[in-house]
Amino acid sequence: MERVDVAIVGGGPAGASAAEQSAAHGAETVLFEQGVPREDREGVGPDSTDAAGMLDYWIDLMEFDYREIPDDVIHRELEGTEFIGPNSAVELTSTGMDASYPKFGYTFHRARMDDWLHERATDAGADLRVGVGVKDLETDLRASSPKGPTHTLTLSNGDVIEAQYVVLADGPQRRITLDALDQFTAPGRSVSDHLSPPEANHIAYQEYREFPEELFAEFEDRLKFWWGYMPGETAYPWVFPNDGTVARVGLTMPIGMTLEDVEDPGSYKLLRPDDDRIPSGAEYINRLLEQEYGDEYDIEEDIPRVEDRGKSKGTETYPISSTRPIDSPVGANIAVAGGAMGTTSAFHEGGYHVAVRTGKIAGRLAGTDSLENYNEIWKDAIGDEILRNVAFADIVADYGPDDWDWAFSTVNDMQGNGTDDGLIARKYTAGFDAAKIAATYKRTKFTYRDGGYVQLAEDDYFY
Incomplete structure (x- = not known):
C-alpha cells in the first residue's frame, strides 16, 4: 500500500x-x-x-503579493461597485479596509x-x-x-x-x-x-454574455448587484465585467423556495403576476436584461450568450453553501x-x-x-x-424591496455627510437611520463574539 x-x-x-x-x-x-x-x-x-471578483484586502488575506499574480489571470481592474435597489442605488468606491492593492479590486x-x-x-x-x-x-x-x-x-x-x-x-x-x-x-x-x-443552501447560475461596446463601457470597471429584485435570503442578480466586452450575468438564490414562501410577490420586479413557480436562473437573467436594457437592445441578438466559456456552452451552475x-x-x-x-x-x-x-x-x-x-x-x-x-447576512436575512431602498438611501445619506464611502468601514454620521444600522451590526457581531459563529x-x- x-x-x-x-x-x-x-x-x-x-x-x-x-x-x-x-x-x-x-x-x-x-x-x-x-x-x-x-x-x-x-x-x-x-x-x-x-468567481465574482477579488476585493483589495482579500489579496492580503490570502497572503499574496498582488504583483506575483499572473497578468492573464486578471480580467478587469475595478474602481468600485454599484448596489441597485428597486427605487434607489448606492455606489461604493472603497472597501474601507487597509490593503496593498491600489484599486478597489479586480475580476479574474x-x-x-x-x-x-x-x-x-x-x-x-x-x-x-x-x-x-x-x-x-x-x-x-x-x-x-x-x-x-x-x-x-x-x-x-x-x-x-x-x-x-x-x-x-x-x-x-x-x-x-x-x-x-x-x-x-x-x-x-x-x-x-x-x-x-x-443540497447546498443556495444555488448560483451565470451566463457569459457579449455586450455592445457602448453598453459594456457603463460597467467595465465595476461590479453591479440588484438587491430586492427577487425573493429569498441573500438572493440577487449581478453583472461582472470580464475580458473584451464579455460579462458574466448571474444570480444566487435559495434552493427549494416556492412562491408560497414569498410574502408580497408583486413587490419584486423579477416576478410576474402569471408566475406559478419561482423562475429558473435562466429566466431570471432574461428578465433582468430585458428590464435593464430591453428598451434599447434586442437581448438575444445584441447581448448573446458566449458558448465557448464556462462549464457548459456559456453557462455555469454551482452550489454556494x-x-x-x-x-x-x-x-x-x-x-x-x-x-x-x-x-x-x-x-x-x-x-x-x-x-x-x-x-x-x-x-x-x-x-x-x-x-x-x-x-x-x-x-x-x-x-x-x-x-x-x-453579521451582514443575518441583518439582511428578512429584507424585502422596501428595506433595501431604505438601506441604500441611508448609505447615500452617510456619504453625503462625509468622505467615507467604504464598503465595510464607515463613519455613522447620517442621523437615526445610520445609528440604527450601526447598532444592529454591532449587536449582531457581539452575538457571535469569541468564535461564536x-x-x-x-x-x-x-x-
Whole structure:
C-alpha cells in the first residue's frame, strides 16, 4: 500500500494551497482531484467556476503579493461597485479596509487562477493527481503511529493509499467530508445537520454574455448587484465585467423556495403576476436584461450568450453553501478547509480568499506535524472576515424591496455627510437611520463574539 504524509481531497483553491504549503515544509504530499471539463480549458481540472471578483484586502488575506499574480489571470481592474435597489442605488468606491492593492479590486479568470495555484503546488514538490477522485476515507483512531491516527483512502481507480494527515477540501458539495467527519459525531447525529448538504443552501447560475461596446463601457470597471429584485435570503442578480466586452450575468438564490414562501410577490420586479413557480436562473437573467436594457437592445441578438466559456456552452451552475463554519476534528489528524468547512457565503458570492488562506494554514500545519493548532489559527486569520459575513447576512436575512431602498438611501445619506464611502468601514454620521444600522451590526457581531459563529466546535467531536 502506498503511504504518504499528507493526503488532500479536492483540488480547488483550498486544496491546492494546502498542497503547496505541505510540500514546501517537507512533507510527502499528494492531492486528489476528480476533475471536471470546461469549455475554455483543455482537459479536466478542478471544479472551477468563475468567481465574482477579488476585493483589495482579500489579496492580503490570502497572503499574496498582488504583483506575483499572473497578468492573464486578471480580467478587469475595478474602481468600485454599484448596489441597485428597486427605487434607489448606492455606489461604493472603497472597501474601507487597509490593503496593498491600489484599486478597489479586480475580476479574474477562475480556471487560470486555479491552474496557477496548481503550478505553485507542483513546484513545491506536491504530487497532484487530477482525474483521480476519492471514493471513501476511513480513520484508524487506534493506529500505532507515534503521530496518532492514520487514514485509508480508497480512490476512484481502485487504489488504496494510507496517509498520516488528511486535508478535506472538496468544496461546498462535500462529497467525502460529510461521511469522513461523521465517524466522530454522536450516534444519530451527522455533520450534515450543521452544513445541510447534499443540497447546498443556495444555488448560483451565470451566463457569459457579449455586450455592445457602448453598453459594456457603463460597467467595465465595476461590479453591479440588484438587491430586492427577487425573493429569498441573500438572493440577487449581478453583472461582472470580464475580458473584451464579455460579462458574466448571474444570480444566487435559495434552493427549494416556492412562491408560497414569498410574502408580497408583486413587490419584486423579477416576478410576474402569471408566475406559478419561482423562475429558473435562466429566466431570471432574461428578465433582468430585458428590464435593464430591453428598451434599447434586442437581448438575444445584441447581448448573446458566449458558448465557448464556462462549464457548459456559456453557462455555469454551482452550489454556494452559505452556512456558518465548523471546526475540524484535529484530534483525528483531519483538517477541513475552504468551502467544505462552510466558509463560503452567498452574501458576498463565494469565498475564494478564505479558501486559499485556510488551505495554506491546514497544509502548513499538516506538513509540520502541528495540525492540533488548526482551529485556533484559522480563527485568528479569518475570524474577522467570517464575523462580518455572518453579521451582514443575518441583518439582511428578512429584507424585502422596501428595506433595501431604505438601506441604500441611508448609505447615500452617510456619504453625503462625509468622505467615507467604504464598503465595510464607515463613519455613522447620517442621523437615526445610520445609528440604527450601526447598532444592529454591532449587536449582531457581539452575538457571535469569541468564535461564536462556529456551529460545530472541536469539543463536539468524539474520538
